Amino acid sequence: MSTNREIDFNIFLIGFMGTGKSTVARALQEELQFPLVEMDERIVKEQGMAITEIFERYGEEFFRDIESQLVLSLGMEESAVISCGGGVVLRPQNVSNMKKSGRIVLLTATPETVYERVRYSNDRPVLNGHMNVEYIAGLMEKRRALYEEAADVTVATDGRTCEDICQEILDKLEE
Numbered sequence: 001m002s003t004n005r006e007i008d009f010n011i012f013l014i015g016f017m018g019t020g021k022s023t024v025a026r027a028l029q030e031e032l033q034f035p036l037v038e039m040d041e042r043i044v045k046e047q048g049m050a051i052t053e054i055f056e057r058y059g060e061e062f063f064r065d066i067e068s069q070l071v072l073s074l075g076m077e078e079s080a081v082i083s084c085g086g087g088v089v090l091r092p093q094n095v096s097n098m099k100k101s102g103r104i105v106l107l108t109a110t111p112e113t114v115y116e117r118v119r120y121s122n123d124r125p126v127l128n129g130h131m132n133v134e135y136i137a138g139l140m141e142k143r144r145a146l147y148e149e150a151a152d153v154t155v156a157t158d159g160r161t162c163e164d165i166c167q168e169i170l171d172k173l174e175e
Helices: 021-032 039-047 051-058 060-074 092-101 111-118 133-150 162-173
Strands: 010-014 036-038 081-083 102-108 153-156
Touching (some): 010 092, 021 036, 021 081, 021 162, 036 039, 039 051, 039 060, 039 081, 092 133, 102 133, 111 133, 153 162
Parallel strands (some): 036 081
16 A cells, blocks of 8 residues: 655544544554544543543533543644544534644444444443444434534445555545
């Protein structure tokens, strides 16, 4: 896949949990030699507690405030590949701030694929007690319009290799 790329902006990967954001982010980071930022990991490190604990102790609104601050600060750093939390698009100012410093890539997958990828995970607070395809499909549908409106580029990840997905992303970003 290695080619000379003329990308000098942040690449924000958005999408529902389990669509491949972290995996694809690592591959893009390797290809582009950009810094990699996992937003949820950074929040966990900075807050000194798991996301599930932040939700339990302080609520979702508090978490979303931290997430919004992080989006704002990332826009002031050098170009990076940024794997965003699944709910980052819930706030319009996050989308606006991401667009100011980069391009937004929406990764998609079917509810069945998402379920297969996340079903053994215990660190998905919005799925606690609802780990099933029907609930995932409903939540995905609630967020679908927000994801689609935010996206500069959309790439499906179902049944594809990471290399193919990265190639499509880079080709579309260079158009």
